[in-house]
Amino acid sequence: MTQGVLEGKVALITGAGRGIGRAVALAFAREGASLALCSRTSKELLETEKAAADLGVTTVFQTCDVSRAGDVEAFVTRAIGTLGRVDVLVNNAGVAHRAASLLELSHDEWDDVLATNLRGAWLLARAVIPHMVRQRCGSVINVSSWLGRDALVGYGAYGVSKWGLEGLTRYLALELKSARVRVNSVSPGYVATKMTQYRGGKAEDVVELFVYLASDASASLTGQQLDVETWKRDFGIRKR
Numbered sequence: 759m760t761q762g763v764l765e766g767k768v769a770l771i772t773g774a775g776r777g778i779g780r781a782v783a784l785a786f787a788r789e790g791a792s793l794a795l796c797s798r799t800s801k802e803l804l805e806t807e808k809a810a811a812d813l814g815v816t817t818v819f820q821t822c823d824v825s826r827a828g829d830v831e832a833f834v835t836r837a838i839g840t841l842g843r844v845d846v847l848v849n850n851a852g853v854a855h856r857a858a859s860l861l862e863l864s865h866d867e868w869d870d871v872l873a874t875n876l877r878g879a880w881l882l883a884r885a886v887i888p889h890m891v892r893q894r895c896g897s898v899i900n901v902s903s904w905l906g907r908d909a910l911v912g913y914g915a916y917g918v919s920k921w922g923l924e925g926l927t928r929y930l931a932l933e934l935k936s937a938r939v940r941v942n943s944v945s946p947g948y949v950a951t952k953m954t955q956y957r958g959g960k961a962e963d964v965v966e967l968f969v970y971l972a973s974d975a976s977a978s979l980t981g982q983q984l985d986v987e988t989w990k991r992d993f994g995i996r997k998r
């Protein structure tokens with residue numbers, strides 16, 4: 759049997775109960791990674807855990823709201839306590855908001871989106887990266903959007919959160935370069951999940967780039983904004 763490219767690695771994935779996070783978790787499991795998974799809904803997490811266990815990998819899962827520092831610290835402590843290390847962090851948990859201009863959004867709507875999509879990624883980075891620095895290796899993958907590189911009327915708070923995530927990616931990559939911890943962002947394209955009311959392409963079709971960024975094949979890549987479709991085209995693996 760051939761070894762998976764993530765054999766021996768431990769990956770921590772937020773928002774892994776459904777959608778892109780679940781698809782990435784199962785792709786990593788197929789490549790042999792052990793997994794630490796979180797989201798706020800235990801029933802969905804359990805389903806992902808069962809599917810990963812069927813693929814023969816060790817999985818730890820815990821409900822965790824990524825915007826809460828205490829939840830994040832408890833999750834990361836348990837993951838590392840159980841699995842011993844963490845090689846890959848996928849900051850995938852995210853929420854959108856109703857279509858409304860920035861001036862129409864309520865305080866709570868703005869805070870909810872920024873707290874999950876931006877503060878959450880920073881809290882995870884803060885909790886996980888010191889372990890990667892001690893290991894002298896690690897890969898952080900921030901799930902962004904083309905709205906973090908452009909603008910669309912009606913999606914301002916979401917867009918600002920993703921522009922912030924792109925900034926977080928660049929700053930962390932710069933700060934961590936000599937520590938051999940790399941930080942990149944991925945724009946997955948339009949994917950059929952609960953967030954898009956199940957319109958768009960299949961989540962399974964965006965996972966190759968995540969596997970590549972988690973693997974040693976991308977060891978020299980940091981501070982990059984990657985787009986799934988462009989990457990597939992450049993690497994010639996677009997599905998026929």
Ligand SMILES: NC(=O)c1ccc[n+]([C@@H]2O[C@H](COP(=O)([O-])OP(=O)(O)OC[C@H]3O[C@@H](n4cnc5c(N)ncnc54)[C@H](OP(=O)(O)O)[C@@H]3O)[C@@H](O)[C@H]2O)c1
Nearest residue numbers: 773775777778797798799823824851852948949951952953
């Ligand atoms: N689908 C697209 O077309 C698309 C395009 C560009 C970027 N993205 C990005 O891709 C990522 C995944 O989105 P998706 O499309 O897969 O949406 P989704 O199906 O709604 O999944 C989002 C996941 O994040 C979790 N989550 C949300 N808030 C959380 C919180 N505070 N703490 C912990 N987990 C939380 C959700 O679980 P709970 O609700 O149970 O917590 C769920 O597991 C997001 O960052 C999104 O912005 C998606």
